[in-house]
Amino acid sequence: MTGLRDVVVVGGSVGGYRTAGALRRRGYDGRLRVISAEPLGNYYRPALSKGFLSGDQDETNLVLPLADDLDLDVWPGAIATALDPARRRLTVGRDGDSEELTYDGLVIATGLAPRRLPLPDLTGTHYVRELAEADVLRSELAAGPRVVVIGGGLIGCEVAATCRGLGLDVTVVDTADRLLAPVLGPTVGSIVTELHRAQGVHVRTGVGVAGLHGHGRVEAVTLSDGTRLDADVVVVAVGSVPRTGWLSGSGFDLTDGVLCTDNLSVLGADSVVAVGDVARTRTPTGATVRIEHWENAARQADVAARTLLEGADAPPYTAHTMFWSTQYTLQIHVMGRPLSHDVLHVLEGRLEDMSGAAAYHRDDRVTGIIALNGPQKIRAHRHLLDRALAVNLPGGDQS
Amino acid sequence: MKVHVDSRRCQGAGLCVAVVPDVFEIQSDGVVASLVAQVPDDLVADVEEAVMACPMSALTLAAGDDPS
Numbered sequence: 001m002t003g004l005r006d007v008v009v010v011g012g013s014v015g016g017y018r019t020a021g022a023l024r025r026r027g028y029d030g031r032l033r034v035i036s037a038e039p040l041g042n043y044y045r046p047a048l049s050k051g052f053l054s055g056d057q058d059e060t061n062l063v064l065p066l067a068d069d070l071d072l073d074v075w076p077g078a079i080a081t082a083l084d085p086a087r088r089r090l091t092v093g094r095d096g097d098s099e100e101l102t103y104d105g106l107v108i109a110t111g112l113a114p115r116r117l118p119l120p121d122l123t124g125t126h127y128v129r130e131l132a133e134a135d136v137l138r139s140e141l142a143a144g145p146r147v148v149v150i151g152g153g154l155i156g157c158e159v160a161a162t163c164r165g166l167g168l169d170v171t172v173v174d175t176a177d178r179l180l181a182p183v184l185g186p187t188v189g190s191i192v193t194e195l196h197r198a199q200g201v202h203v204r205t206g207v208g209v210a211g212l213h214g215h216g217r218v219e220a221v222t223l224s225d226g227t228r229l230d231a232d233v234v235v236v237a238v239g240s241v242p243r244t245g246w247l248s249g250s251g252f253d254l255t256d257g258v259l260c261t262d263n264l265s266v267l268g269a270d271s272v273v274a275v276g277d278v279a280r281t282r283t284p285t286g287a288t289v290r291i292e293h294w295e296n297a298a299r300q301a302d303v304a305a306r307t308l309l310e311g312a313d314a315p316p317y318t319a320h321t322m323f324w325s326t327q328y329t330l331q332i333h334v335m336g337r338p339l340s341h342d343v344l345h346v347l348e349g350r351l352e353d354m355s356g357a358a359a360y361h362r363d364d365r366v367t368g369i370i371a372l373n374g375p376q377k378i379r380a381h382r383h384l385l386d387r388a389l390a391v392n393l394p395g396g397d398q399s
Numbered sequence: 400m401k402v403h404v405d406s407r408r409c410q411g412a413g414l415c416v417a418v419v420p421d422v423f424e425i426q427s428d429g430v431v432a433s434l435v436a437q438v439p440d441d442l443v444a445d446v447e448e449a450v451m452a453c454p455m456s457a458l459t460l461a462a463g464d465d466p467s
Binding site for chain 1: 407408410412413414416417418419420425451452454455456
């Protein structure tokens with residue numbers, strides 16, 4: 001044990017709170033503060049593009065209650081603005097005031113901010129990352145608007161599906177040639193694209209956004225091919241960037257996240273760990289990886305807590321990350337980290353029938369397992385991860 | 400060991416089913432149920448993984464022989 005007595009967690013979402021819980025579970029009984037920019041505390045962010053937006057869920061059933069015995073000192077609405085790791089000083093702004101906190105252990109869990117497009121500031125334009133943003137969007141959807149979703153990734157597709165479920169007129173625009181293709185490859189991308197079309201979404205692929213138009217409030221979106229789409233609500237979901245601006249004076253390597261060892265210890269500091277979307281970790285091959293999925297943050301939390309408590313010899317993070325998406329009645333589950341150009345081999349069933357499972361394959365290794373409408377199929381095939389695929393698999397190359 | 404599913408919290412994300420379908424199943428109402436009164440010893444580690452993966456923290460694994 002490293003004898004910590006005063007740990008500060010910066011970031012009040014899944015990674016931060018789960019790390020706080022893991023610290024307690026592992027016997028840490030010192031002071032434990034959580035600096036949380038959002039007022040609500042720990043809540044289930046994945047619902048913001050799904051059940052919360054549709055109105056099936058409200059704030060009360062999004063909140064993830066904390067165990068009574070965690071003894072956390074949560075600072076809601078507080079924002080970390082600077083870090084001096086040599087002096088172990090964290091600057092925090094709250095209620096218009098700024099103060100310096102000392103710490104002997106620090107958890108960086110500030111997650112992501114949505115990537116902003118250089119668009120005019122028109123009412124009716126939304127980003128979906130935080131509850132407050134989703135709340136405004138939800139109230140605008142109640143008026144029955146025409147919706148244009150910019151970005152056909154996981155969030156964009158989920159928002160589009162939710163809006164169609166509300167009976168709204170929805171267009172999705174993406175520069176890729178298929179929805180979700182940059183995430184799940186062309187085969188699954190085609191299936192998801194056809195699903196959205198069958199559900200009545202206007203899918204505009206292979207085209208970018210040229211501009212937004214309106215007077216105070218958005219009225220239309222123009223595309224790079226000159227098309228004009230009338231719109232009452234525009235949702236921008238074009239990816240995310242790590243929230244590391246507050247670390248700019250820390251001396252850390254902030255190239256796309258905070259660079260960490262494989263056990264989440266931040267390089268260039270003692271007793272600082274990073275967890276979740278913001279953490280870029282070194283893998284045994286020397287490559288670095290940063291993973292933007294909820295379950296990854298949850299799983300990394302215990303590793304981060306252990307590293308903080310045990311120091312450099314704590315074991316590395318090795319878990320296979322899972323992510324999932326729900327669109328209409330389609331449930332997608334993925335384990336591993338496939339890339340869009342990995343070769344897809346069907347393992348069972350027929351993906352085009354929204355069922356079955358497949359393996360992503362790259363450089364003689366299985367990089368991911370995907371299951372459509374059957375999460376149990378992940379279990380059946382996860383043993384293939386990191387292995388070479390036998391060449392005589394049924395199904396063969398689908399991509 | 401036995402596992403408890405808090406059905407009021409479960410959102411049906413299905414990660415537990417992906418990890419250990421011998422223990423968890425999504426029912427027709429979209430909520431997960433446990434299929435076993437007692438978690439077999441050889442599946443305890445898998446259930447621990449599912450508990451950690453659950454996005455809603457709806458699963459708890461506890462010692463106990465009484466399946467009630």
